[in-house]
Amino acid sequence: MSRAGxxxxxxxxxxxxxxxxxxAGAEVVDDKDSIRAFExxxxxxxxRVSPAVVSIHAADGDGDGNGSGVVVSPDGEVWTVAHxxxxxxSAATVLFPGGGAAVA
Numbered sequence: 001m002s003r004a005g006x007x008x009x010x011x012x013x014x015x016x017x018x019x020x021x022x023x024a025g026a027e028v029v030d031d032k033d034s035i036r037a038f039e040x041x042x043x044x045x046x047x048r049v050s051p052a053v054v055s056i057h058a059a060d061g062d063g064d065g066n067g068s069g070v071v072v073s074p075d076g077e078v079w080t081v082a083h084x085x086x087x088x089x090s091a092a093t094v095l096f097p098g099g100g101a102a103v104a
Contacts, residue, residue, distance in 0.1 A: 051097050056080055056104075061089040069094065076102070 052071045056078070057064065060080030071077070078094055092104045 026072070053097065054078055055095040056084055057095070058084060058090050058092040065099055071096075 054071060056068045056069050057069050059065075065084065067079035069078040069084065072079050080096070084101060094102045096102070096103055
């Protein structure tokens with residue numbers, strides 16, 4: 001797993017634990033220091049991961065769509081889900097956080 005993938009997994013697990021705190025039988029954290037530590041973890045994770053998140057604009061015969069993806073390799077490989085990318089052969093433009101763009 002890439003570093004970005006690991007950080008995204010960590011963020012998802014952390015947010016899942018936080019969101020499930022209200023579920024019956026789940027432990028609710030009310031210690032302010034623990035909450036602040038968790039908040040710091042989430043903010044730090046987002047700061048490290050967000051440069052790898054891209055915006056994707058895809059177009060095919062049925063129309064246009066927008067979504068997001070994640071850069072998973074140093075050479076710029078981007079992963080997204082099929083409903084964002086559209087059918088094989090669809091035109092897609094990837095917009096990077098720094099303002100660059102690439103046609104995929």
